[in-house]
Amino acid sequence: xxxxxxxxxxxxxxxxxxxxxxxxxxxxxxxxxxxxxxxxxxxxxxxxxxxxxxxxxxxxxxxxxxxxxxxxxxxxxxxxxxxxxxxxxxxxxxxxxxxxxxxxxxxxxxxxxxxxxxxxxxxxxxxxxxxxxxxxxxxxxxxxxxxxxxxxxxxxxxxxxxxxxxxxxxxxxxxxxxxxxxxxxxxxxxxxxxxxxxxxxxxxxxxxxxxxxxxxxxxxxxxxxxxxxxxxxxxxxxxxxxxxxxxxxxxxxxxxxxxxxxxxxxxxxxxxxxxxxxxxxxxxxxxxxxxxxxxxxxxxxxxxxxxxxxxxxxxxxxxxxxxxxxxxxxxxxxxxxxxxxxxxxxxxxxxxxxxxxxxxxxxxxxxxxxxxxxxxxxxxxxxxxxxxxxxxxxxxxxx
Numbered sequence: 031x032x033x034x035x036x037x038x039x040x041x042x043x044x045x046x047x048x049x050x051x052x053x054x055x056x057x058x059x060x061x062x063x064x065x066x067x068x069x070x071x072x073x074x075x076x077x078x079x080x081x082x083x084x085x086x087x088x089x090x091x092x093x094x095x096x097x098x099x100x101x102x103x104x105x106x107x108x109x110x111x112x113x114x115x116x117x118x119x120x121x122x123x124x125x126x127x128x129x130x131x132x133x134x135x136x137x138x139x140x141x142x143x144x145x146x147x148x149x150x151x152x153x154x155x156x157x158x159x160x161x162x163x164x165x166x167x168x169x170x171x172x173x174x175x176x177x178x179x180x181x182x183x184x185x186x187x188x189x190x191x192x193x194x195x196x197x198x199x200x201x202x203x204x205x206x207x208x209x210x211x212x213x214x215x216x217x218x219x220x221x222x223x224x225x226x227x228x229x230x231x232x233x234x235x236x237x238x239x240x241x242x243x244x245x246x247x248x249x250x251x252x253x254x255x256x257x258x259x260x261x262x263x264x265x266x267x268x269x270x271x272x273x274x275x276x277x278x279x280x281x282x283x284x285x286x287x288x289x290x291x292x293x294x295x296x297x298x299x300x301x302x303x304x305x306x307x308x309x310x311x312x313x314x315x316x317x318x319x320x321x322x323x324x325x326x327x328x329x330x331x332x333x334x335x336x337x338x339x340x341x342x343x344x345x346x347x348x349x350x351x352x353x354x355x356x357x358x359x360x361x362x363x364x365x366x367x368x369x370x371x372x373x374x375x376x377x378x379x380x381x382x383x384x385x386x387x388x389x390x391x392x393x394x395x396x397x398x399x400x401x402x403x404x405x406x407x408x409x410x411x412x413x414x415x416x417x418x419x420x421x422x423x424x425x426x427x428x429x
Contacts, residue, residue: 031056033334034119034128036109036274038062040070040320041134041303041327043090048331050099058101059126061119065106066159067093072320075156075186076350079166080193085159112278114296130298130334133286134327135271137304137318142178142264147240152247153262156187165263171195173260176249178237180207182349184265185220188229189351191263198229199257201249203236213368215381216393220351223377223395227352232257268318270305283307285316290340292330300334302326308341312363321346344409354378357398359405360391369419373397380404382419389413400425 033049033056035042042060049058062068069088077083096103104121111120112131119126139155142148154165169175175191177184180202188200202209208217224231236252240262248258270285281287281295285307292300292308303323307316317326322343329341347358354377365383373379378396382389382404389412392404403425407413414428422428 031129033130035060035132037134041323043068044324045327045331048328061104063108079190133301134303135305137268140267150246152245168261176259179265187263201232205234291333302330357394357401360408362391369416
């Protein structure tokens with residue numbers, strides 16, 4: 031069986047490795063539009079942007095590994111179409127027939143529209159190596175940065191810039207930072223952390239537009255205030271990469287829609303990672319995380335080879351900001367109660383989410399023990415009561 035994987039990120043690398051580990055002897059071709067071989071994305075907005083990590087450590091596999099595994103890596107090559115009738119991928123350099131095609135296309139950063147100055151020079155996003163290469167030279171001590179968006183990417187970029195000596199203001203249109211992804215209690219811990227490091231946070235205020243003629247020179251807020259800036263970073267979320275799938279007539283639903291095993295509406299085409307949505311009891315879900323990219327890709331690899339097993343996600347996430355690590359286990363959607371526990375240090379503690387009396391997620395800031403115990407409880411289907419979590423002198427007793 032000839033397998034083509036389109037998109038060359040974490041999911042592609044994990045899928046290719048799993049196919050070989052499961053004994054697939056046939057041809058595997060991985061096609062990506064970046065010049066670099068598959069690399070980790072999370073450190074881009076953290077250690078790599080800070081200069082604490084080089085490209086060699088960012089890269090997932092050395093070139094010799096791909097050769098040893100007999101996997102063809104086609105880099106800096108852009109797919110232009112999928113011919114489902116002929117079962118072939120067309121690129122700007124040729125075409126690749128397939129028996130099974132896997133789409134691991136990832137997602138693209140959302141940008142502010144042109145009318146709001148979203149494409150002015152000096153306005154940046156943080157998603158791939160080219161984005162980092164563009165923004166890094168501008169992160170100089172004493173310069174003024176405005177970050178638009180108070181999600182994890184915006185907060186991580188703000189933390190890195192502050193560590194590099196820039197004056198940083200972060201603007202969030204929603205009533206508070208992390209509004210979509212975390213409880214107010216977690217947002218308070220993160221806000222306090224940023225304030226302690228000198229980041230100014232403006233919440234509940236939309237931006238009117240980015241100012242400047244030839245170059246961004248500030249951000250005009252909806253309330254009439256003007257924030258001067260030497261550069262602007264937009265961290266306003268990502269959108270699943272679906273253009274190729276849509277053009278080829280595959281069903282979309284918050285990304286490329288798959289069944290429980292990762293198969294799209296075309297039985298010869300599969301999808302995994304940030305670009306794919308899959309069924310869960312509550313409806314459909316799309317997870318933007320490294321953990322999901324790896325786990326779903328490995329599940330799809332097994333299913334391409336005939337395993338026939340449904341993918342069951344075990345969500346986990348993390349975010350590094352300043353000297354703090356936020357670790358998240360589970361999904362907090364639909365929570366109706368939280369319990370907070372203090373941590374050991376100045377910036378630390380954990381937030382435990384419950385829905386209908388069951389533990390569904392844990393946010394742990396500088397509290398690896400709370401994270402590990404919460405993760406094991408959630409993945410094991412065990413749930414202590416909210417009262418037990420609140421009152422436990424030692425979390426281990428919850429096990």
